[in-house]
Amino acid sequence: MTNHWVDYQNTDVFMVIGTNPAENHPISMRWINKAREKRGAKLIVVDPKFNRTAAVADLYVPLRPGTDIAFLGGLMNYALTHGRYFHEYVAKYTNASFLIHPDFKFEDGLFSGAKVGEDGQVTYDTATWQYQRDEEGNYKKDPTLQDPQCVFQLLKKHYSRYTPEMVAETCGMTVEQFLEVAELFTSTGRPDKAGNIMYAMGITQSSHGSQNVRAVAMLQLLLGNIGIPGGGVNAHRGESNVQGSTDMALLWGNLPGYLPMTTAAAHPTLAAYNATTPKSGYWTNRPKFIASLLKAWWGEHATPENDFCYEYLPKVDGRDHSHMSIFEAMGRGELKGLFAWGQNFAVGGPNVSKERSALGKLEWLVVADLFETETAAFWKGPGMNPAEIQTEVFLLPAAASYEKCGTITNSGRLIQWRDKAVEPPGDAHDDLWMADRLFKKIRELYATEGGAFPDPILKLHWDYDDGSGHPSAEKVAFEINGYTWDDKQGLTTFGNLKDDGSTACGCWIYSGYFADFENPKCRSRVKDEPGTTLGTHLGWGWSWPVNRRILYNRCSVDENGQPWDPERPLFRWDGEKFVAQDVPDFVATNPPAVSAQNPFIMMAEGVGGLWAPSGMKDGPIPEHYEPVESPFANKLNKRQFNPVAIISGKGEFGQLTPPADPNFPYICTTYRVTEHWQSGAMTRSLPWLGEMMPDMFVEISPSLAAKLGVSTGDRVEVTTARGSLVAPAMVTPRMRPVKVHGRETEIVGMPWHWGYMGMFTGASANVLTPHVGDANTQIPEYKAFLCNIRKAGGSGPVRG
Numbered sequence: 001m002t003n004h005w006v007d008y009q010n011t012d013v014f015m016v017i018g019t020n021p022a023e024n025h026p027i028s029m030r031w032i033n034k035a036r037e038k039r040g041a042k043l044i045v046v047d048p049k050f051n052r053t054a055a056v057a058d059l060y061v062p063l064r065p066g067t068d069i070a071f072l073g074g075l076m077n078y079a080l081t082h083g084r085y086f087h088e089y090v091a092k093y094t095n096a097s098f099l100i101h102p103d104f105k106f107e108d109g110l111f112s113g114a115k116v117g118e119d120g121q122v123t124y125d126t127a128t129w130q131y132q133r134d135e136e137g138n139y140k141k142d143p144t145l146q147d148p149q150c151v152f153q154l155l156k157k158h159y160s161r162y163t164p165e166m167v168a169e170t171c172g173m174t175v176e177q178f179l180e181v182a183e184l185f186t187s188t189g190r191p192d193k194a195g196n197i198m199y200a201m202g203i204t205q206s207s208h209g210s211q212n213v214r215a216v217a218m219l220q221l222l223l224g225n226i227g228i229p230g231g232g233v234n235a236h237r238g239e240s241n242v243q244g245s246t247d248m249a250l251l252w253g254n255l256p257g258y259l260p261m262t263t264a265a266a267h268p269t270l271a272a273y274n275a276t277t278p279k280s281g282y283w284t285n286r287p288k289f290i291a292s293l294l295k296a297w298w299g300e301h302a303t304p305e306n307d308f309c310y311e312y313l314p315k316v317d318g319r320d321h322s323h324m325s326i327f328e329a330m331g332r333g334e335l336k337g338l339f340a341w342g343q344n345f346a347v348g349g350p351n352v353s354k355e356r357s358a359l360g361k362l363e364w365l366v367v368a369d370l371f372e373t374e375t376a377a378f379w380k381g382p383g384m385n386p387a388e389i390q391t392e393v394f395l396l397p398a399a400a401s402y403e404k405c406g407t408i409t410n411s412g413r414l415i416q417w418r419d420k421a422v423e424p425p426g427d428a429h430d431d432l433w434m435a436d437r438l439f440k441k442i443r444e445l446y447a448t449e450g451g452a453f454p455d456p457i458l459k460l461h462w463d464y465d466d467g468s469g470h471p472s473a474e475k476v477a478f479e480i481n482g483y484t485w486d487d488k489q490g491l492t493t494f495g496n497l498k499d500d501g502s503t504a505c506g507c508w509i510y511s512g513y514f515a516d517f518e519n520p521k522c523r524s525r526v527k528d529e530p531g532t533t534l535g536t537h538l539g540w541g542w543s544w545p546v547n548r549r550i551l552y553n554r555c556s557v558d559e560n561g562q563p564w565d566p567e568r569p570l571f572r573w574d575g576e577k578f579v580a581q582d583v584p585d586f587v588a589t590n591p592p593a594v595s596a597q598n599p600f601i602m603m604a605e606g607v608g609g610l611w612a613p614s615g616m617k618d619g620p621i622p623e624h625y626e627p628v629e630s631p632f633a634n635k636l637n638k639r640q641f642n643p644v645a646i647i648s649g650k651g652e653f654g655q656l657t658p659p660a661d662p663n664f665p666y667i668c669t670t671y672r673v674t675e676h677w678q679s680g681a682m683t684r685s686l687p688w689l690g691e692m693m694p695d696m697f698v699e700i701s702p703s704l705a706a707k708l709g710v711s712t713g714d715r716v717e718v719t720t721a722r723g724s725l726v727a728p729a730m731v732t733p734r735m736r737p738v739k740v741h742g743r744e745t746e747i748v749g750m751p752w753h754w755g756y757m758g759m760f761t762g763a764s765a766n767v768l769t770p771h772v773g774d775a776n777t778q779i780p781e782y783k784a785f786l787c788n789i790r791k792a793g794g795s796g797p798v799r800g
């Protein structure tokens with residue numbers, strides 16, 4: 001999130017697109033409702049399903065799964081053609097005025113630079129997406145935004161095709177519905193209004209998910225809604241600490257603090273890694289972050305002379321190591337063993353029957369979990385023959401969150417310490433204890449038996465004992481925070497990090513949260529600071545970076561340092577200094593005209609990116625493509641689906657349905673219910689939650705029910721190219737057919753929380769979902785695929 005939960009009280013218009021906060025982030029509704037009470041804020045919901053958030057919205061508009069870019073592109077077109085964008089913000093704080101390479105083109109669904117492989121897969125050479133520069137290397141700009149090659153004009157041209165009629169036809173809504181949202185949401189494109197876009201899995205779980213997010217961000221830039229109280233691009237993060245875990249490099253493409261992952265080909269040495277440092281913007285400090293990270297990991301062994309042990313860092317081999325690729329490799333027998341550490345992919349993974357089979361190709365599987373999950377018990381799943389499975393499974397009982405201490409970072413980047421409340425039961429241990437024991441044993445084996453490359457393990461700096469043989473979460477926290485190597489003083493800001501080995505820091509963006517070992521900021525509980533009116537609560541917990549609550553907050557004031565909206569003064573220049581309610585992301589003692597030049601400090605350009613010359617594999621601006629499985633032809637361009645999408649078209653996982661296949665005429669989508677958590681491992685083992693929502697079910701519209709001759713409770717069989725499941729139907733007007741380019745189709749929706757372990761069992765939705773992923777993040781396309789459905793005979797729940 002660029003903003004934070006409490007800040008929602010400052011919003012004028014909310015657009016909820018691809019998330020269901022009333023169901024999945026219920027506490028956010030408290031702040032949404034506060035804005036509605038306090039300032040008459042309006043709530044718009046754009047979603048295929050009339051969900052629980054829609055039920056309390058001012059305006060609900062249905063949208064066919066997978067068509068968000070058409071919709072958001074239509075809103076951009078509306079803002080641009082009706083003068084509803086925030087001109088001063090766009091001209092000064094974004095790259096709208098930058099000129100793009102004269103050879104840039106968009107034709108037949110492809111951006112210039114496309115190289116089409118034999119399998120039809122496209123990769124792009126991005127040379128023509130770049131900015132024009134003068135002889136000195138400065139960006140060429142047209143501050144009047146009139147040059148046909150400037151970003152502003154290119155956007156206007158590109159999205160002029162996204163007319164209200166085209167949007168309505170593509171997304172399956174009426175022109176009136178589209179215009180109603182356009183009118184209301186673009187009313188925030190002025191200095192004194194704040195619009196907030198919230199999104200989550202309805203936007204990201206798509207073969208063009210990253211471009212969906214880009215479209216959200218671009219619309220917010222056009223409306224001047226980034227960096228201001230009540231505005232923002234607000235990703236409702238999922239698991240309670242998923243923000244923290246991505247910050248700490250849970251994803252394979254990053255090192256902690258979003259430092260780029262090291263690759264064997266491009267970064268064989270530290271010098272080569274540092275040579276890729278951006279030449280402008282705050283990321284120019286990257287060499288200090290990586291040197292301090294290496295110092296934290298290899299301590300006294302890491303010296304300037306040996307490049308801080310850079311050679312010990314694993315380097316990826318240029319292949320994709322995300323979830324789907326790992327399972328495909330496993331299916332080919334290329335993996336020996338696997339740790340499932342707090343993950344239950346035998347329910348949550350796409351095309352899950354195939355993924356369960358792939359687990360059977362492992363020699364060993366370690367599951368660290370609170371329960372014996374479907375993953376731990378994959379060998380007794382439906383269709384499995386234990387006699388044919390060689391995998392040895394080790395189940396390590398884990399302590400739950402309240403049975404250990406540590407931190408959680410929420411969606412608003414706010415990190416808070418939690419104390420241990422009770423002892424874990426039986427043999428259960430906390431994850432840190434398990435990691436510590438495992439590491440020490442591995443190190444001992446390397447020390448006694450040797451190995452291919454023992455140094456990275458033997459020389460690792462591992463100094464966490466709390467004195468009783470147990471690792472201390474506080475000591476880990478202190479290392480993440482960073483400290484001076486010589487005298488072990490906690491660092492209060494990443495501004496103090498050095499690239500000479502004098503500082504160690506496990507995650508630069510967290511520098512400051514745990515500087516004071518006895519009384520760290522993440523434990524702080526000061527509710528209100530004097531003089532604050534906007535709910536920034538700077539004394540409550542700590543948020544990265546440097547306790548800043550709203551990112552890019554220089555954008556909340558104009559060139560003269562005056563707030564766009566005097567009612568929401570996050571900052572105000574009083575002639576000598578800024579009066580502040582947040583931690584500025586600019587030098588507050590400089591005159592405002594200086595910081596106005598670089599309001600987006602993390603960007604190499606210093607301004608917001610309406611155009612992405614690099615960083616995206618599938619285009620500098622978003623374009624509508626159909627989901628990989630779709631009943632309809634793409635009418636906006638000549639490419640059916642994102643030509644850069646990750647498709648497991650070959651091999652075991654490649655069962656896909658071609659467009660408009662009459663055997664699979666319906667759109668299928670999956671989502672959550674408030675009573676269950678994810679794969680259900682935690683909630684289907686609790687009697688009271690299970691009683692509230694005991695059984696898997698399939699939601700269909702009354703019109704589809706009539707066609708199938710099905711009433712609520714009758715069993716239906718849903719089939720896709722991957723598999724089928726049987727569950728009772730729930731006939732409900734929450735689901736409704738969509739009319740697209742004159743043809744109507746139905747949407748079949750279902751929750752994905754069930755499996756065959758625990759107290760409340762039922763079919764897993766993921767037996768239906770495809771191994772198809774976004775071009776940039778490889779997230780699976782769980783939200784839009786093709787199915788058929790028929791009456792199955794019988795009624796009531798199907799357990800198992």
Ligand SMILES: Nc1nc2c(c(=O)[nH]1)N[C@H]1C(S)=C(S)[C@@H](COP(=O)(O)OP(=O)(O)OC[C@H]3O[C@@H](n4cnc5c(=O)[nH]c(N)nc54)[C@H](O)[C@@H]3O)O[C@H]1N2
Nearest residue numbers: 018019020024065066200201202238239671672674677678
């Ligand atoms: N109670 C509960 N809370 C949870 C979770 C849980 O399992 N249970 N899970 C947590 C996790 S890890 C996550 S990631 C979040 C997820 O939070 P959400 O993203 O809110 O979760 P979903 O219910 O999967 O999807 C949200 C909405 O997207 C809609 N949708 C489907 N396809 C599309 C589309 O193409 N476009 C648009 N605009 N909308 C679409 C669905 O109809 C649904 O209403 O929730 C977190 N919170």
Ligand SMILES: Nc1nc2c(c(=O)[nH]1)N[C@H]1C(S)=C(S)[C@@H](COP(=O)(O)OP(=O)(O)OC[C@H]3O[C@@H](n4cnc5c(=O)[nH]c(N)nc54)[C@H](O)[C@@H]3O)O[C@H]1N2
Nearest residue numbers: 342343344345348368369370398670678679680681752782
């Ligand atoms: N069809 C479909 N599939 C989806 C999605 C969708 O929308 N549709 N959403 C996807 C999303 S967004 C997500 S995040 C994934 C989630 O997929 P998973 O992460 O696999 O699902 P969870 O059920 O959250 O699994 C967490 C496991 O950790 C265990 N656990 C809890 N606390 C601890 C602890 O402290 N230590 C240890 N060691 N274990 C613990 C729980 O018991 C549980 O088994 O699923 C994805 N799958």
Ligand SMILES: [Mo]
Nearest residue numbers: 237238239242
């Ligand atoms: Mo998630």
